[in-house]
Amino acid sequence: MFTINNYFEKVKGIDRHKLPENLQEVYDFVKEVTDNHSTWDYYHSDKDIKATVDQYLANLSSLPAKPAAVKRPVAKKATGAVSEAAAYEIAKKFIYSSVMNGQSVAQINKSMMGSGNDRFHAYVLKxxxxxxxxxxxxxxxxxxxxKLYNEILSEKPATAPKEVAAKKAAPKPKPAPHKRIDTSNAQPVEKIEEEVRFIKRYILxxxxxxxxxxxxxFINALQKAILEKRIRKTSSYASQISYxxxxxxxVYNKMGxxxxxxxxxxxxxxxxxxxxSEKIRLSVAYMKRYIGIQGKQITKDKAERLYNLIAGDxxxxxxxxxxxxxxxxxxxxxxxxTFMKSAKKTDTLHIHQTVLNGIHDALNGCGCGCGGKKCGHGGLHGLELPDNNQQALPPDAVVNSMDFAKMHFKTLGFTGKWLELIGDPSGNFTAMVFGKPKMGKSYLCIDFASYLAQNHGRVLYVAKEEGLDYTLQEKLNAAKHPNLFVTGELQADLSPYDFIFLDSVSRLGLTPDQLRNLKAQYPTKSFIYVFQSTKQGNFRGENSFQHDVDVVIEVPEKGKAVQMGRFNQGGENQFFDNGG
Structure with a gap:
């Protein structure tokens, strides 16, 4: 359990690079606002920072716990006679700091001080x-x-113990008080604008x-936000972000x-x-925290703490x-x-669908609590959503077409040849690639996997077709990346990855229903299916495969890729000179 009381100590054991991607940026932000994990001044003085940090700590606490380290017995040193001289030096060290701090023999004797650690046990008596x-x-x-007291005094510089005690360290100058961000007139919002977050981070x-x-x-986080179009040139704060x-x-180029x-x-x-100018609405912060524990194994105490916080406010x-x-x-x-009354030790908190739908309306609605009904604000309609911030709505949502047309859905931000070929898909797209042998479909997929690993997340390439052998190694030489992983079999747990390549569906023996089930199990992941082709050039399998994907890429001749899909109709590119 992470709290502000233990975070500075526990953060020493956190490897930032092993955190989920969404927590890595918040980790940097928290490090920034706590002045390198040293003070909670800004946390206590700014409600928005407090809400962000509280959510971050709750998310950290919800991460799967690492297996407990096996305690290995401490090897005992070889036994041997301990000399009186060694014991004498230990006794001397035992009282050394007390003598140096100006305590008299009577004071040390009266304290009956004792100490025990892995090296020695000692105490003062009579x-x-x-x-x-x-x-x-x-x-x-x-x-x-x-005797030991006198010996320590004779060895130290000529300054009497009482003088040492009298010499108090000069008080450290108090740091200049932090300038507090005044949110007394701030507009309560469901989500702080990305530009405002970076401006706040800058002034901190x-x-x-x-x-x-x-x-x-900081520079990398800002440039990533611009690249992903979370910050746009049309923003009202574009000049401040540019500055x-x-x-x-x-500064970075000139600094040491x-x-x-x-x-x-x-x-x-x-x-x-x-x-x-903006602050997170407290109710929204609590709803996000509530959603964060959905499906997690939590104790009744944890549920009770959240309940008491909300009820108290x-x-x-x-x-x-x-x-x-x-x-x-x-x-x-x-x-x-309900959970607190009836849950057993291993139970997980499940959110009722009506509650979840209501929260979804709240986090994506106008903020008036109308639940999507017609009102002065227009329900979902009328809300200016940040660009590229909207995830897919639930299938049972009803939205006015005028407002739906204004909404911006989050895309991956493809660039270069992949934007030309595929377009700019959302973060949970599906694609199929097919072509005759030796036309280059494997090179195309590996190059695509490398691009995704470098720019968009963790990639798993399931190479059932070739297996983990020299041929695959040769193809991966120019594509290798720390975020790109390869395997010869479909793994039972795909949750650590953002993009999964299945090469090939035929060799893996997967049916359309199995692919649908796989996608249903991991709805936020992107899947790229590779198919073998018939002699006529069609992909090998049922037609329903093609109907179920967002993107269809054919490699009709050596090194040429043609795409038909939802994001860029008729994309085409000449990629490779060598086949695969």
Whole structure:
């Protein structure tokens, strides 16, 4: 369980690169706002940061636990006689810090101080220092306290113990107070605009020392958001984002190992006003947290904590009665209450479909709580969704066509030859590739897998057709990437991967129904199916294969790919000179 009380300690054991991709960027953000995991000042002073961090900690706590490390017995050192001289030095070290801090013999003796660790056990009693254990061997030594005390004093610089005590360290100057982002007049929103998030992250760097790695992480995150079109040139804050990007790059190119960041007062004032213009609606933050534990094995205590937090904020009117999502919050409380009453130890929390639909309406609706009905705001209609931020709606959703036409659905942001061939698909597309032997379909797929691994996520290439042999190794030489994995068999768990290539469906013996079931099991993943061809050039299998996919790519002749699909009708490209 991650909390703000233990995060700075537990984060030392977190490998950022092993976190899910969606948590890696938030990890960097939290590192930024906590000044490299050292202070929660910004957390306590900014509600939006608090909401983001709370959700991040909840998501971390929900990750599968690592198997407990096997405790190996500590090898005992070879036994041997412990000399009196060694025990004498241990006794001397035992009181050394007390003497240096100015304590008298009487004070040390009165304290009856004792200590035990892996190396030794010792204590003070009746003007003697007793040593009873050294390197896991029981011993019995005692030495006069006064003698060791005098010896330590004779060895130290000529400064009396009382003078040492009197010399108190000069108080450290108090750091300048953090400038708080004023959100008192902020507009409650379902999601902070991407531009506002980066502007807020930028001003939080003010008057801080940042390393090369921290600056580069910020630049990479910003450029990724621009590349994925989460930030657009048409944004109302486009000039501020452009300033941040160019300034970060300029500073990074000139800096050494670290730099003390200073933002001009004029820029700081302008950006602070933008950063405080939006805040996450508290009810939305709780609904997201509730969705985050769906289907997870959670304890009754965890459910009770979330219940008490929500109920407490309702009672304190932090969640006002006129909150547009109050009815949703009541359903969330009812669901948690039911779970707390009846759940067994291994039970998971399942969200009722009506609750989930209601939350979905809330997170994608107008914010008025109308549940999609006609109102002054127009339900789902009337909401300005951030560009490329909308996931697919549930099949039973009813949306006005005028508003549906205005919605922007999230795409992967393909570029170059793949944009020309395929178009820009969503993050859960399906594709099929077929062609005659030695025409290059395997090279096409491996090149495509490499592009996806470099730019869009983790890729698994199931090479049943060729197996894990020299031929596949030769094809992968130019395509290898840390995010690209290969196997000869379809794995039981595909959850770690974003894109799965099945080469080939025929060799794997998969039917259309099995492919549909696979897609239903992993609805957020993209699947690319490779098919063998008949002598006539048609793919080998039932016609329903072709009807079930978004993209159909044919390799009709050596090195040539032709695409027919939903994202770019009639895409065509000449890719390879060698067949496969």
């Amino acid at each position: 003007n003697y220092i007793h040593v009873t254990l050294i390197e896991q061997q029981k011993v019995t030594f005692k030495f006069p306290l006064q 760097m003010h008057d801080k020392v940042k390393t090369e790695a921290q600056m580069l992480n 941040i990007q160019s300034n970060l790059i300029r 190992k670290s730099i003390h960041v200073k933002i001009s007062e004029e820029t700081l004032t302008e950006f602070m006003a933008i950063a405080g 309702i009672n304190k009117r932090k969640l006002p009665a006129n909150d547009p999502y109050m009815e949703r919050m009541k359903k969330v409380l009812q669901s948690l209450r």
